[in-house]
Amino acid sequence: MQYTLLILVLPLLSFIVLGLVDSKWKPKVAGTIGTVVLGIITALSYLTAWEYFTTAKINGVYEKIIPMHMEWIRFTEFLHIDLGILLDPISVMMLVVITTVSFMVNIYSLSYMHGEKGFQRYYAFLSLFTFSMLGLVVATNIFQMYIFWELVGVSSFLLIGFYYTKPSAVAAAKKAFIVTRFADLFFLLGILVLSFYTKTFDFGILTAEHTTVFAGSAGATFLGFGVISWAMAGIFIGGAGKSAMFPLQIWLPDAMEGPTPVSALIHAATMVVAGVFLVARFFPVYYFQTPEVLHGVAYIGAFTALFAAVIACVQTDIKRVLAFSTISQIAFMMVALGVSGYEGHEGTGFMASMFHLFTHAMFKALLFLGAGSVIHAVHSNEIKDMGGLRKYMPITNWTFLIACLAIAGIPPFSGFFSKDEILSASYEFSPYIGGIMTFVAALTAFYMFRLYYSIFWGKDYTVKAAAHGHDDHGHGHTPHESPFAMAFPLVFLATVTCFAGFIPFGKLVSSTGADYIIHIDSTVAIMSVVIASISILVATLMYRKPSATPDKLEKTFKGLHTAASRRFYIDEVYLFITKKIIFNSVSRPLAWFDRHIIDATMDGFANTTQWVSVRIKGVQSGQVQQYAYVFLLGTLLIAALVFFI
Amino acid sequence: MDILNNILAGQVPMELYLGVSLIMFFAGVYGFLSRRSMLMILISIELMLNAADLNFVTFNRYLFPGQLEGFYFALFTIAIAACETAVAIAIIINIYRNLSSVEVGNLDQMKE
Numbered sequence: 001m002q003y004t005l006l007i008l009v010l011p012l013l014s015f016i017v018l019g020l021v022d023s024k025w026k027p028k029v030a031g032t033i034g035t036v037v038l039g040i041i042t043a044l045s046y047l048t049a050w051e052y053f054t055t056a057k058i059n060g061v062y063e064k065i066i067p068m069h070m071e072w073i074r075f076t077e078f079l080h081i082d083l084g085i086l087l088d089p090i091s092v093m094m095l096v097v098i099t100t101v102s103f104m105v106n107i108y109s110l111s112y113m114h115g116e117k118g119f120q121r122y123y124a125f126l127s128l129f130t131f132s133m134l135g136l137v138v139a140t141n142i143f144q145m146y147i148f149w150e151l152v153g154v155s156s157f158l159l160i161g162f163y164y165t166k167p168s169a170v171a172a173a174k175k176a177f178i179v180t181r182f183a184d185l186f187f188l189l190g191i192l193v194l195s196f197y198t199k200t201f202d203f204g205i206l207t208a209e210h211t212t213v214f215a216g217s218a219g220a221t222f223l224g225f226g227v228i229s230w231a232m233a234g235i236f237i238g239g240a241g242k243s244a245m246f247p248l249q250i251w252l253p254d255a256m257e258g259p260t261p262v263s264a265l266i267h268a269a270t271m272v273v274a275g276v277f278l279v280a281r282f283f284p285v286y287y288f289q290t291p292e293v294l295h296g297v298a299y300i301g302a303f304t305a306l307f308a309a310v311i312a313c314v315q316t317d318i319k320r321v322l323a324f325s326t327i328s329q330i331a332f333m334m335v336a337l338g339v340s341g342y343e344g345h346e347g348t349g350f351m352a353s354m355f356h357l358f359t360h361a362m363f364k365a366l367l368f369l370g371a372g373s374v375i376h377a378v379h380s381n382e383i384k385d386m387g388g389l390r391k392y393m394p395i396t397n398w399t400f401l402i403a404c405l406a407i408a409g410i411p412p413f414s415g416f417f418s419k420d421e422i423l424s425a426s427y428e429f430s431p432y433i434g435g436i437m438t439f440v441a442a443l444t445a446f447y448m449f450r451l452y453y454s455i456f457w458g459k460d461y462t463v464k465a466a467a468h469g470h471d472d473h474g475h476g477h478t479p480h481e482s483p484f485a486m487a488f489p490l491v492f493l494a495t496v497t498c499f500a501g502f503i504p505f506g507k508l509v510s511s512t513g514a515d516y517i518i519h520i521d522s523t524v525a526i527m528s529v530v531i532a533s534i535s536i537l538v539a540t541l542m543y544r545k546p547s548a549t550p551d552k553l554e555k556t557f558k559g560l561h562t563a564a565s566r567r568f569y570i571d572e573v574y575l576f577i578t579k580k581i582i583f584n585s586v587s588r589p590l591a592w593f594d595r596h597i598i599d600a601t602m603d604g605f606a607n608t609t610q611w612v613s614v615r616i617k618g619v620q621s622g623q624v625q626q627y628a629y630v631f632l633l634g635t636l637l638i639a640a641l642v643f644f645i
Numbered sequence: 646m647d648i649l650n651n652i653l654a655g656q657v658p659m660e661l662y663l664g665v666s667l668i669m670f671f672a673g674v675y676g677f678l679s680r681r682s683m684l685m686i687l688i689s690i691e692l693m694l695n696a697a698d699l700n701f702v703t704f705n706r707y708l709f710p711g712q713l714e715g716f717y718f719a720l721f722t723i724a725i726a727a728c729e730t731a732v733a734i735a736i737i738i739n740i741y742r743n744l745s746s747v748e749v750g751n752l753d754q755m756k757e
Contacts, residue, residue: 145695227655303702619754620756621751621756622753622754622755622756623749623750623753624749624752625677625678625679625686625749625750628677632674
């Protein structure tokens with residue numbers, strides 16, 4: 001399967017070409033090139049997936065295939081950085097997810113970004129992102145993964161800051177980059193510690209079932225935990241940074257400053273699940289070597305899921321609601337990995353996590369693209385500027401509804417199947433985690449339908465447009481359905497969302513590579529569907545027609561509401577720690593020391609030299625005879641010294 | 646008196662030659678340091694070179710009779726002095742064209 005290399009090379013070429021010619025080509029040409037390249041690699045990914053899942057089974061287990069491999073840098077006899085392509089069930093699945101969503105976003109952007117300044121640049125960055133993300137998932141070793149991991153981070157930075165004239169977008173881009181980079185520091189430390197003790201970067205060796213590379217680290221402990229535990233925890237922190245786990249989730253809501261298709265691609269479907277993918281990639285190591293870290297993943301995931309779901313209930317910016325929903329859903333995947341066992345039925349969590357990753361990528365991209373379509377129509381992100389849009393935007397309405405039902409976990413939409421597996425895996429691990437996750441699922445259904453009704457139902461749109469729309473934006477026109485290029489991705493993703501649940505996912509992706517038969521646990525399934533339905537019902541009662549109930553509730557729980565809408569003051573805590581504590585007690589004294597001690601010493605040398613040279617420059621008078629006179633005196637003096645001493 | 650007799654007899658002692666050379670050399674040094682005209686300074690330099698030539702010849706004649714190195718060196722020095730004078734005169738002429746003066750005290754424009 002040599003052609004898989006093309007999947008990486010084509011978007012890179014597209015990035016280089018589009019980036020170099022920039023505005024010399026017409027926007028249409030750039031958009032076409034980007035989209036066509038994505039179309040080709042999407043087709044190639046499907047071909048790869050088809051070929052892989054039909055042929056690669058040996059003894060009932062999907063083998064790892066490495067179609068390309070080369071040594072890049074050799075450090076020691078054992079330690080070398082390689083570049084290559086690794087195909088196994090999860091990376092092939094990721095190829096399909098990434099290229100599909102990216103392709104849809106490329107088509108969507110043709111219309112959504114039409115007429116934007118920097119349209120060509122936008123497509124160049126999209127290609128760069130797709131290239132980096134694909135490189136990340138097919139990495140054969142952890143160092144290659146780290147390289148692409150950083151590339152993904154930088155392309156996310158570039159795309160969030162796409163509207164670089166807007167200060168809030170620039171700030172958001174910086175925030176995203178710094179927070180994820182801070183987490184990546186731990187990732188790098190984890191990699192270094194891990195490779196120091198195991199003498200290898202290679203996934204194949206690290207994640208083999210009966211691997212011996214960890215023997216060298218036996219007994220090596222640090223602060224009461226084994227060094228491998230520290231390394232794996234560091235690697236998880238790197239993943240938590242990219243996947244916006246608590247307390248590193250602060251960058252994701254702000255990242256919504258980027259163009260909406262970018263949010264759909266990077267901050268909903270692909271990049272933010274990189275952390276989940278990382279944990280899944282290292283799953284055997286976590287499970288066999290450091291189960292305590294894996295349980296930590298589960299607890300952090302459960303807390304993040306709850307935390308983000310509560311905040312999502314009170315946000316008023318539709319993209320922020322979706323952002324917190326994304327955090328919550330990724331946390332679901334993390335929980336599933338954390339509670340998973342390894343073989344057979346025990347491995348439900350792993351399979352469910354990957355399944356949810358797949359379905360979530362589709363319906364969350366759909367939600368974001370739908371939100372983009374709404375924003376395109378009403379020119380606002382705020383819920384208060386919307387309402388009653390179902391009459392004007394039927395396609396967006398229906399596709400958004402499908403996605404909402406999917407994320408709420410209503411059968412037969414895809415979210416039901418994956419979420420149900422996660423819930424049953426959680427209940428098997430611990431009833432408490434299961435209970436929390438069920439509660440979060442209920443909250444999810446509630447806030448998604450709050451969002452849905454607020455956008456498409458509720459108060460009538462035209463009334464508000466007359467009162468508010470004209471003077472505010474100068475767009476007094478009635479909202480209209482989006483053009484074909486935007487509607488097509490919506491319909492496509494909605495179709496996938498309808499049917500993805502019936503993919504025999506367990507047969508394709510599982511922790512060991514062996515078949516896993518999904519059987520729906522009827523108790524859990526019925527319970528979760530009932531709870532989700534109740535939540536939807538509550539949301540319907542509260543938001544379908546304009547009613548006073550939400551305001552009343554808001555007044556009753558004023559403290560909680562304010563805290564949640566301010567995101568529980570986590571940002572303020574960060575600002576306090578950085579600005580007040582670190583800046584004041586560390587950075588400022590250090591800056592003072594630098595300026596007044598180190599710089600001053602150097603300035604002192606320069607000033608002394610200058611002072612001396614000003615003083616002695618009179619000696620050089622330009623009078624030749626004076627020089628000769630001094631020379632003569634000197635000669636005589638030396639002669640005298642030679643003779644008399 | 647002995648010296649005078651020797652001189653009259655055609656036997657001049659070496660110290661006398663050296664003394665003449667010394668006087669010539671320091672006359673040159675004094676001229677170099679005190680004259681204002683560059684031409685005079687050039688002549689002073691020639692005087693010092695000639696003093697050195699005289700030393701060469703004297704030492705060859707008195708200390709190594711029968712050998713020729715000192716004489717040859719004197720010839721070399723004369724040749725080099727001629728070249729040097731030619732170059733120096735060229736420089737002086739150019740300075741005169743630019744500054745309308747050959748006063749050495751005026752030539753301090755390049756000190757900075």
